[in-house]
Amino acid sequence: MATQESPPPGTSSAMRNAFGTVLSALILLLIGVLAFSIRLFSVIKYESVIHEFDPYFNYRVTQFLSKNGIYEFWNWFDDRTWYPLGRVIGGTVYPGLTLTAGTIWWALNAINIPLSVETVCVFTAPVFSAFASWATYLLTKEVKGSGAGLAAAALLAMVPSYISRSVAGSYDNEAVAIFALIFTFYLYIKTLNTGSLFYATLNALAYFYMVCSWGGYTFIINLIPMHVLLCIVTGRYSPRLYIAYAPLVVLGTLLAALVPVVGFNAVLTSEHFASFLVFIIIHVVALVYYIKGLLSPKMFKVAVTLVVSIGMVVCLIVVAVLVALVASSPTGGWSGRSLSLLDPTYASKYIPIIASVSEHQPPTWPSYFMDINVLAFLVPAGIIACFSPLSDASSFVVLYIVMSVYFSGVMVRLMLVLAPAACIMSGIALSQAFDVFTASIKYQLGRSSNSKDDAEDNTSTNNAPKDDSSSGKIDKGEEVAKERSSKKGKKKEREPADKPSVKSKIAKKRALVLPLEASIVALLLLIMLGAFYVIHCVWAAAEAYSAPSIVLTSQSRDGLHVFDDFRESYAWLSHNTDVDDKVASWWDYGYQTTAMANRTVIVDNNTWNNTHIATVGTAMSSPEKAAWEIFNSLDVKYVLVVFGGLIGYPSDDINKFLWMVRIGGGVFPHIKEADYLRDGNYRIDSEATPTMLNCLMYKLSYYRFVETDGKGYDRVRRTEIGKKNFKLTHFEEVFTSHHWMVRIYKLKPQKNRIRGKAKKLKLKTSSGLDSKPVKKNPWI
Amino acid sequence: MVKSTSKDAQDLFRSLHSAYSATPTNLKIIDLYVVFAVFTALIQVLYMALVGSFPFNSFLSGVLSCIGTAVLAVCLRIQVNKENKEFKDLAPERAFADFVLCNLVLHLVIINFLG
Numbered sequence: 001m002a003t004q005e006s007p008p009p010g011t012s013s014a015m016r017n018a019f020g021t022v023l024s025a026l027i028l029l030l031i032g033v034l035a036f037s038i039r040l041f042s043v044i045k046y047e048s049v050i051h052e053f054d055p056y057f058n059y060r061v062t063q064f065l066s067k068n069g070i071y072e073f074w075n076w077f078d079d080r081t082w083y084p085l086g087r088v089i090g091g092t093v094y095p096g097l098t099l100t101a102g103t104i105w106w107a108l109n110a111i112n113i114p115l116s117v118e119t120v121c122v123f124t125a126p127v128f129s130a131f132a133s134w135a136t137y138l139l140t141k142e143v144k145g146s147g148a149g150l151a152a153a154a155l156l157a158m159v160p161s162y163i164s165r166s167v168a169g170s171y172d173n174e175a176v177a178i179f180a181l182i183f184t185f186y187l188y189i190k191t192l193n194t195g196s197l198f199y200a201t202l203n204a205l206a207y208f209y210m211v212c213s214w215g216g217y218t219f220i221i222n223l224i225p226m227h228v229l230l231c232i233v234t235g236r237y238s239p240r241l242y243i244a245y246a247p248l249v250v251l252g253t254l255l256a257a258l259v260p261v262v263g264f265n266a267v268l269t270s271e272h273f274a275s276f277l278v279f280i281i282i283h284v285v286a287l288v289y290y291i292k293g294l295l296s297p298k299m300f301k302v303a304v305t306l307v308v309s310i311g312m313v314v315c316l317i318v319v320a321v322l323v324a325l326v327a328s329s330p331t332g333g334w335s336g337r338s339l340s341l342l343d344p345t346y347a348s349k350y351i352p353i354i355a356s357v358s359e360h361q362p363p364t365w366p367s368y369f370m371d372i373n374v375l376a377f378l379v380p381a382g383i384i385a386c387f388s389p390l391s392d393a394s395s396f397v398v399l400y401i402v403m404s405v406y407f408s409g410v411m412v413r414l415m416l417v418l419a420p421a422a423c424i425m426s427g428i429a430l431s432q433a434f435d436v437f438t439a440s441i442k443y444q445l446g447r448s449s450n451s452k453d454d455a456e457d458n459t460s461t462n463n464a465p466k467d468d469s470s471s472g473k474i475d476k477g478e479e480v481a482k483e484r485s486s487k488k489g490k491k492k493e494r495e496p497a498d499k500p501s502v503k504s505k506i507a508k509k510r511a512l513v514l515p516l517e518a519s520i521v522a523l524l525l526l527i528m529l530g531a532f533y534v535i536h537c538v539w540a541a542a543e544a545y546s547a548p549s550i551v552l553t554s555q556s557r558d559g560l561h562v563f564d565d566f567r568e569s570y571a572w573l574s575h576n577t578d579v580d581d582k583v584a585s586w587w588d589y590g591y592q593t594t595a596m597a598n599r600t601v602i603v604d605n606n607t608w609n610n611t612h613i614a615t616v617g618t619a620m621s622s623p624e625k626a627a628w629e630i631f632n633s634l635d636v637k638y639v640l641v642v643f644g645g646l647i648g649y650p651s652d653d654i655n656k657f658l659w660m661v662r663i664g665g666g667v668f669p670h671i672k673e674a675d676y677l678r679d680g681n682y683r684i685d686s687e688a689t690p691t692m693l694n695c696l697m698y699k700l701s702y703y704r705f706v707e708t709d710g711k712g713y714d715r716v717r718r719t720e721i722g723k724k725n726f727k728l729t730h731f732e733e734v735f736t737s738h739h740w741m742v743r744i745y746k747l748k749p750q751k752n753r754i755r756g757k758a759k760k761l762k763l764k765t766s767s768g769l770d771s772k773p774v775k776k777n778p779w780i
Numbered sequence: 781m782v783k784s785t786s787k788d789a790q791d792l793f794r795s796l797h798s799a800y801s802a803t804p805t806n807l808k809i810i811d812l813y814v815v816f817a818v819f820t821a822l823i824q825v826l827y828m829a830l831v832g833s834f835p836f837n838s839f840l841s842g843v844l845s846c847i848g849t850a851v852l853a854v855c856l857r858i859q860v861n862k863e864n865k866e867f868k869d870l871a872p873e874r875a876f877a878d879f880v881l882c883n884l885v886l887h888l889v890i891i892n893f894l895g
Contacts, residue, residue: 195866197855197878201885239858239866247855247882250848254889257840264836286854293863294799295792302788303796 027150028137032130035157038538039126039167042546048122048169051548053588053605055171056595058097059121061089065102066117073098074260080600081590082612083582083634091260092608096213097176100124125166125175132179133157136420136427139186142193143386143393144428147435152427158533160540161371161419167546174416177214182420184210184220185400188244189393195240197247204251211256218271219417221252223403225278227396232285236392242286249279363412370540371415374533375422382425385432401425433526437519444516550592552649563647565741566592569640572735573597573744577638584631585640586620586653586660587613593640602634610667617664620657620697621671627696628730631747639731639745643701646708646740648715655716657697658682685719693723700745703728708740810857814850821846841893848886852879 042051050059065073076089105120133153141149156162165174187203190196211217228245231237253275256266266272292300368376379401386394401421408418514522552563573583574597583599590604603613619630631639644652653660658673665671675691676682684698692698706712706724713720728745735744803811824842833839859867859875867875 195859196870197852197859197875197882200855201878201882205885239864243855243858246851247848250844250851251882251886251889254841254844254848254886254893257837258889258893264840267840291796295795299792299795302792306789306792 024146024150028134028153031133031137031150031153031157034154035130035133036126038158038541039129039163041167041542042548043122043168045542045546046548046551046553048119049548049550050118050122050171051167051169051550052172053591055121055169057591057605058171058173059118060591060595061093062098062101062105062121063117064089065098066105070099070102080598081594081604082606082609083600083602085609085612087606087608091263092606094173094213094215094261095259096180096209096211097124097171097173099212100128100176101171121171122169125170125172126168128176128179129157129162129166132162132182132420135179135182135186136423139182139189140424140427142186142189143391143397143424144431148428148431150427151430152424155375155426155430155533156420156423158537158541159372159375159419159423160537160545161415163537163541164371164545165416167541169548173214177210177216178416178420180206180210180213181216181220181417185396188224188248189396191244192240192392192396195243197243200243200247201251203244204248204255207248207252208255208258211252211259211262216414216417217256219403219407221256221272222274223400224248225274226403227399228278228282230395230399231392232282234395236395237282237285237289238392239286241392242282245282246279249275359413360411362410363408363415367412367415370544372419372422373536374529375426378426378429379422381433382427382429385428386425397421397424397428430526430530434523437514437523437526440514440519441516441523443513444519448516554647563649563739563741565737565739567596569735569737569742569744570596572737573599573638573640576735581637582635583638583640584616584619584634584636586616586642586656588656589640589642599638602636610663614664614667617660618668618671620653620660621664621676621695623694624696624699624728624730628747637747638734639696639700639747641697641700641743641745643740643743644716645701645705645714645721649741650716652701652716652741653697654684654701654714660697683719684714684717684721686722688722698723699726699728700731700743703733703743705740804862807857807861810853810860814853814857817846817850817853821850835895837893837895841890841895845886845890848890849883852882852886855879855882 050056061073064076068076073095074090077086078089079086081087101117101120101124104124105115105117108115108120133156136156137146137149137153139149140152162178165172166178184203184206187199187206191199191203207217207220210220224245228241231241253266253272256262256272257264267276291303295303363371383398383401386398401418401424404414404418404421407414550566554561554563570592573593577583577599579598581599582602583593583597584602585593587603587605587607590601590606593599593601594604603609603616607613615630615634619627622630642649642652643654644650645654658676661671661673661676665673676689676695678687678689678692684692684702702712702714702721702723703726705714705721711720712724730748731745732748733743734746735742737743821843824839824846828839856875856879858864859870859878860872861867
């Protein structure tokens with residue numbers, strides 16, 4: 001890529017070059033160390049533990065992989081989850097993350113470094129974020145030069161949005177996927193700049209790694225065609241564009257179809273249609289350019305009129321067929337998740353599960369400032385810097401930031417995709433600003449000491465990377481052909497040093513030089529801006545994003561309280577129940593239960609089967625008897641609820657209960673949300689509706705709660721509970737954790753005999769029930 | 781009107797033919813290879829239309845291998861063509877080596893996906 005002639009050794013420019021290279025290598029190393037260490041706060045404050053919910057599933061899969069090998073993993077059918085349906089792990093999981101961690105574990109153990117699987121899993125994310133910042137350096141270097149690259153890498157190492165999903169312990173797909181995303185984009189830009197088929201192959205392989213890692217790969221396969229279309233439309237078609245795009249589509253589609261999760265979706269779903277459409281378009285455009293080069297202009301016009309008339313008819317036929325195919329499927333071929341991105345109101349209308357996840361809500365304005373901080377107003381400056389001059393690479397980055405801003409506005413989880421784009425833009429802006437100011441200072445100081453050496457000054461407009469002593473070198477015309485079209489911003493250095501261009505150079509420089517005091521103050525202010533950014537990032541990493549959420553802490557007058565209830569209850573489950581016992585809980589806790597307690601669950605965080613989740617939701621919303629029936633039909637032995645009323649933990653099941661009602665009501669119409677609300681308000685105090693006070697969730701959460709303080713004051717809902725003294729008829733309490741956060745109940749077995757009184761009552765009640773079939777009811 | 785269009789069409793074909801015969805032989809060989817690959821892909825699509833698309837992965841890998849080699853051959857042609865100023869200092873051996881590497885990767889994936 002760097003086609004500068006190497007200066008003769010020993011000259012000052014060669015020394016500067018070498019010094020600059022060594023310096024930037026050192027800086028990159030430090031950036032990697034920074035990215036790794038800023039993510040270690042949770043390990044220091046708590047312990048080396050896996051966080052949240054989804055990482056526990058990935059951890060369990062990695063354990064299985066490390067124990068049984070890759071063939072077992074590929075064909076694994078998991079019967080300990082989604083009982084009685086089970087789940088095909090090999091075909092429904094994105095294997096990139098687990099395969100990566102498994103490979104690292106295997107490699108380390110092969111050279112006799114005995115790290116446990118858990119340690120490897122916990123630290124995978126920080127290691128890959130160091131790689132991601134290096135990839136950002138490479139990408140931004142392709143766009144604007146190494147100065148901007150270093151700035152962007154430093155920004156990405158610390159940006160809070162990326163930290164939030166890649167702290168040590170957050171063992172989730174995004175940990176690896178963001179690195180794969182940036183690296184794929186880097187290879188695409190590299191191919192675009194150099195036109196080398198080798199990098200095109202690497203690009204396809206990096207795209208394959210991205211498909212393995214995350215469902216967000218559809219972002220790549222839609223962004224790149226959009227960029228190709230943009231280049232064609234703005235008249236920037238070149239053979240390099242063809243080489244960058246066409247092999248990627250063919251190889252990429254094949255490689256994506258190789259991953260079992262994607263399979264034939266790679267050619268059948270609407271998410272990929274954009275790439276095929278642009279594939280056809282680029283071939284048409286390439287053919288047009290070829291024929292144009294072949295024919296004389298007059299003949300070309302004739303060809304155009306002929307082709308257009310025939311081509312129109314063919315096009316219309318094909319489009320009609322396509323439209324008919326697409327319209328025949330109810331969602332137009334899009335998956336639910338993608339549709340909810342395109343139409344933000346789709347999920348709340350049709351798929352309540354997608355709407356209920358808090359990560360899928362639109363972000364608030366303050367979250368932009370929290371997550372990308374200072375970058376939020378450096379980005380527009382970067383966009384402007386990208387336009388002067390506009391190259392293929394910089395148009396790509398502009399398109400990337402625009403698209404990611406839109407998608408981050410739809411779902412707060414996608415702020416993560418915005419973070420690298422914002423860092424690249426801000427790096428470009430910062431680097432340009434520094435260049436202008438330092439050039440002004442140099443020029444002013446040089447002018448004040450009456451130096452006539454204008455040609456030695458760095459240019460002030462286009463970006464001259466700090467470590468590149470290009471001022472002394474004026475490269476010859478060979479580079480012009482290759483670099484002119486890629487326009488990496490080194491235009492000034494490429495022009496031959498003849499008089500008129502030098503004069504225009506000086507004239508341009510004079511126009512952009514700022515006064516000395518202004519430049520110095522501006523430099524100082526920029527450095528302070530960077531300092532504020534660093535302070536914010538470290539604070540965000542330490543305070544906001546390092547909570548493992550499986551262990552809670554709170555500061556009180558008498559020191560630090562640690563709430564380890566979750567692990568306590570999972571340990572109780574694993575020690576005090578049989579291996580084959582089934583545990584029912586809300587789907588949030590499924591992954592943790594299978595991973596830590598090693599018990600079979602009914603529903604878990606994968607949420608692939610809405611009806612099954614609705615069954616559990618209905619059971620939680622029904623009175624005890626009906627709930628017992630439902631759970632008994634699912635062979636459930638234990639029911640687990642999370643209750644935060646004693647200590648004020650707000651994410652407990654009572655707060656999530658309305659979602660259970662909505663999801664259950666979506667499938668079983670006898671559950672109506674209005675039955676649980678008093679005048680539209682959700683209450684659990686004495687004004688609550690009788691349906692609410694009798695439902696299983698209320699009873700299991702508040703059973704014996706009045707014994708804690710005599711009044712039953714719920715610290716989260718801030719009222720006393722409605723029904724205080726009641727007995728459970730169909731369940732018995734077997735475990736309540738130390739701070740009452742997790743409560744486990746066992747289903748009472750059916751009685752062996754129905755007594756005489758029950759027979760009489762049965763006759764009485766059976767005459768009243770017409771529609772329902774008469775069931776044996778042993779409880780009366 | 782029709783006569784002038786047909787005359788135009790004949791003129792067009794003749795000028796196309798004469799311009800194309802001026803291209804060097806090695807490029808013509810590559811063009812022939814591309815045409816052959818696309819033709820094979822079309823035959824496969826016709827076969828699928830007659831016989832049905834099961835097993836789909838075999839059909840997909842067959843068609844995509846033809847289209848893939850066609851695309852890669854076009855890329856090779858772009859890089860080897862002496863008229864392309866952008867690739868003036870790219871040695872044709874390097875271009876061919878890249879072509880072979882990319883084809884290797886493509887066919888490795890094809891064989892894996894063929895089923």
